[in-house]
Amino acid sequence: MTITAPHPTTTRPAGDAFADRHIGPDAGAAATMLAAVGLTGLDELVDTAVPADIRQQAPLELPAPRSEAEALAELRRMASRNVLRTQMIGQGFSGTLTPPVILRNVLENPAWYTAYTPYQPEISQGRLEALLNYQTMIADLTGLPVANASLLDEASAVAEAVLLMRRTNKARAEARTVLDANLFPQTLAVVQGRARALGFEVEVADLSAGLPEGEISGIVLQQPGDDGAVVDHAAVVAAAKERGAMVTVAADVLALTLIVPPGEQGADIAVGSTQRFGVPLFFGGPHAAYMAVRKGLERSLPGRLVGVSTDDAGAQAYRLALQTREQHIRREKATSNICTAQALLAVVASMYAVYHGPSGLRAIAERVHAHARTLAGALAGAGVELAAEQFFDTVRARVPGRAEAVVEAAEALGVNLRLVDADSVGVSADEVTTTEHLVAVVTAFGIRDAEAAVTAAAAAARDGAHALSPAVTRSSEYLTHPIFHTVRSETQMMRYLRRLSDRDLALDRTMIPLGSCTMKLNATAEMEAISWPEFAGIHPFAPGHQTAGWRELIDDLEARLCAITGYAGVSIAPNAGSQGEYAGLLAIRQYHLANGAGERTVCLIPASAHGTNAASAVLAGLQVVVVKTAADGTIDAADLDAKLETHRDRLAAIMITYPSTHGVYDADVREVCDKVHAAGGQVYIDGANLNALVGLAQPGRFGGDVSHLNLHKTFCIPHGGGGPGVGPVAVAEHLVPFLPGAAAGESNGRTGTPVTSAPYGSAGVLPISWAYVAMMGGEGLTEATKHALLSANYVAARLDEHFPVLYTGNRGLVAHECILDLRELTARSGVTAEDVAKRLIDYGFHAPTLSFPVAGTLMVEPTESEDLAELDRFVEAMIAIRAEIDQVVAGDFPVEDSPLRRAPHTAVAVAGTQWDRPYSREQAAFPVPSLRQDKYFPPVGRIDGAAGDRTLICSCPAPEAFEN
CATH class of the missing domain: 3.90.1150.10 (Aspartate Aminotransferase, domain 1)
Structure with missing residues (x-):
């Protein structure tokens, strides 16, 4: 990784640097504040508060700070290196049109993106209503009664569903889970990685041929499948139920407006992504995943659940319910480590449904489906073999030995297709597909007079060619609540969004003084680039030569984060702090296994630690042992020594938060690190409080082997009402080989267990942190x-x-x-x-x-x-x-x-x-x-x-x- 060289800076008036805009108190205010504290200067404050033995001796080695204009110009240059094509790759990521009224009034509106997670419900009624709309939308579309208020991405949501089936199907908790071979490859990879960490068996099988023999805990199906096929799953679902297994279906939300929903076919759980409901591709994220469950499973549902209660005057009121932040309460007994959800993107998806309503969504789905049927007709009419007889938006074509040539020809015509293998090409229609795109695709397949072929196929499709069979066609209603029928004009939507945001308190109105959550300025200049098409319109599996700008930005940001933290390598793939914890602990676990120390499975965690620490450790296959907290809030040294002695031969790691969760720089942190290393363990330093270290001390230099960093805290990605979050994992040299790899698509340069659907996680919001670091510079x-x-x-x-x-x-x-x-x-x-x-x-x-x-x-x-x-x-x-x-x-x-x-x-x-x-x-x-x-x-x-x-x-x- 290399840091982008600084451009010459323009001359700016003194005091007009970006850092002066970011930092609230000016020199006079700082002097007043220092006097109240009883100190004479900032350096005296630092020298007194921060232990000398962890202080870094040299300034941060970062390029000179850029102005806002310079940073945006540099982002423009990087964005211009990305090649914008019509994306018909599919594989769970679709082109979509974000209604401008939603783009401006939600995604680009600080009233929405600076809001915090709605743990204080009285001042969160607007975002809670939006999330309740989301839950209602998902419950209706999936045919299941209870949905959560979003998860992180589709692949990890499927992994959560597998764990839910295993813990609730207690009679078969030790039996294997069967994954249909027609799941997306990134989903298979993420679930298999989670299974390896926890030591349970998964089997990949072609479930269209029936269930495999033996005891089964649960099965996972995809609708439509990876090959585009829409399948009547009723028989395999019934067979699974007869054998005591539970059923999860990963379902496309837009397809569910036309096809029988999972709940009506007997599924226990439905999961998926809501990206195609108005959320840009963002090079892979952030996108709100969903989970819906049958009655009886609601109290095992991971993530957040918005419910309805009453206030002290008896009025209806919304609140987060049940297991909200349950990992903080149950710690190692938590059912999930999920803390951040993709709340802002769930709000966008919910408002997309509100704006279009059921008839509008159905019209979009029918148009997408018609384009796919037209394409299928044109290809089949020319003798091209299709992988499926019925489909929703994706047509997989067999062209033995010609697949690469077809994909290259389509790219030359401005369209990206999916290269499945040497003999197969996938083509996915979406909301932005036009007849011209279909003509280009048909031309790329080598069909003569493509325009005439498409015209004829479109007429045949209107007459019923390649239509869905009655067995899979939806007849039930959805989105019947008035909210999905009453907001149609832009005026209504603008006022509805304003009315909801007025019910909330966000950072645009007031400080949000939340300890450990770091609600700081999300500058407009930092936010500006995320919706540029050259960043937002790139598919995560686009060929590498089209994504040079994205990869330059990511490499540069990772290099800057290395310089800040003192670590040797960083991966920005984890799309939440909790996923960063999981990825870091997984790297430690894999390191021990690679060194023949598989018995090292004990993770020491102070009693004061974030609850996600313990939950993440369990998900990484580690046994949590709690270390007591002393009266002064530090780690109890005697208890630590006793636990180290007891578990010396099995010690994998210790997780500590620094500064501590108690808001203090523990003076003995180096001593704790040295003791753990002497016992053969690794040191995980939770980066939740990195805002107290940047430029003063580097965890990678004072004893840490791995840390996760919260870009949505220290590095200015806004909280968005509970997400987007990005939780990069930073590691010492010996752990670099175990950083998370790509689950699918081109390599991200890493080889460890993948944790997210996309190779670079929630890349879409990385320009925010890049701009913050670039404009602040090391001194800032x-x-x-x-x-x-x-x-x-x-x-x-x-x-x-x-x-x-x-x-x-x-x-x-x-x-x-x-x-x-x-x-x-x-x-x-x-x-x-x-x-x-x-x-x-x-x-x-x-x-x-x-x-x-x-x-x-x-x-x-x-x-x-x-x-x-x-x-x-x-x-x-x-x-x-x-x-x-x-x-x-x-x-x-x-x-x-x-x-x-x-x-x-x-x-x-x-x-x-x-x-x-x-x-x-x-x-x-x-x-x-x-x-x-x-x-x-x-x-x-x-x-x-x-x-x-x-x-x-x-x-x-x-x-x-x-x-x-």
């Missing part, structure tokens, strides 16, 4: 880290007398986040951390991280991109809330009828004719004067979470449900 990145530390320590210093800071390091300093301890206040007043979180909504703030990693606390991470005025606004709100807690203690009002317990306050509650509360309306709604100018009113009051879990409503309620 380092200054950002210093200011992140300053902001956290300023908040901690200002609030410590009101809410004690639980853990601190040298001279009472914290890292990039601080934990405010409310437990003693709760004991005296009854006011809980959740009460404070809900009351902050009335002040116009998203709550900090609630009760993690310590119950009864709030973890605050202000980030470097918030200015002093915003930090002071947050401090003012917290001090005012402390005064209200004191009022409870003083007996001014009982806690159950206090502005804290009754929070948040809706406009309806405050403006109603009845007001019987022991505090004023003004205190309820305008507790500080600044709120009189800019006031956010939550659309609902406090939501009853328990009721939502007891009575799951996971699809759009009827309009009558909202009458009250």
